[in-house]
Amino acid sequence: MNRITLYIIVMAATTLLVRVIPVLLIRKEIKNRFIKSFLFYVPYVTLAVMTFPTIIECTKSPIAGAAALVGGILAALKKINMFIVAIICCVIVLVLEFVL
Amino acid sequence: MDSSQRQLNRSYLLRGLTDGIPIGLVYLAVSFSIGLSARTIGMTGIQGFFMSLTTIASAGEYAGLQVMASNGTMLEMIILTVVTDIRYVLMGCAFSQRFAPNVSLLNRIGTGALITDEIFALQISKSGYIKPFYSYGAALVAVPLWAIGTYLGIIVGNIIPEFLVSALSVSLYGMFIGIIVPPARDNKAIAICIGASFILSWAAEKFLSMLSTGTRIVILIVVIASAISLLFPVADEPAKEAAQNE
Structure with missing residues (x-):
């Protein structure tokens, strides 16, 4: 077998196990208050740390990325649908990089 | 499964299909750039297609490509994949607490296997129990686009203009902001x-x-x-x- 194909199979199998083992093993409701709190906050922390500072680094101009961050937060505070927020961010970058 | 449950599942599947479209478009752009990297190590378009179809992880695939480029061992591949994707374990733990008590084993496995940053984000943006069919719908649209993007990146190389890549790259983070900020208000x-x-x-x-x-x-x-x-x-x-x- 081609070595790249073997790499791909190993990578896919490992990733599948990483994803499936927790939902398979944890079958009971967790009663511990700390762990419950921890899992409640995990999604927010995960998405937040992935967003910043990457959002200002992935655009050609960091100013455009920063503006997208601020614009996105302001829009989200008005509880606008998340896809509209995403589009607003894209438009801000598109316009600012064109102007700057 | 009774008919009302089936009907509910169908409506979640449809909602997933709809909400998967914007994610799929982002995936197409991101996986295209993964294809560009895969191309440099001599991967064929078909290999790239199946790599993305079976792994569905941006950071994980980038890491995997690094191992391939340096001709690393399979053990290195396993360790680096686990380390890069360990956040999925935390997401899976979060999911495990939000399954309905009567959810089937197959739906648990299916939902777990389709955890990506974006599908996870979709699920947690909805209140109540995890809806497996919502994940299936989103994945049905988004994952093929993820695989096709990789294929195209390898086959056609750099054709998307740079300003478009720049603007598209923030869409993902805009979506994340749209999920985490509203609950923070209260x-x-x-x-x-x-x-x-x-x-x-x-x-x-x-x-x-x-x-x-x-x-x-x-x-x-x-x-x-x-x-x-x-x-x-x-x-x-x-x-x-x-x-x-x-």
């Missing part, structure tokens, strides 16, 4: 949690740059979520609280 602990995450994530990148991105993210998640949990433990019914924040 819950001080979540607001503090997000603020701390931003600051510490920036600091970690500055001062812990010797660690890989995946490792940094895991450290940040564990440290910040632990600290906030100690400072602001949730009430006994976190699910209800989350629902009120919708």
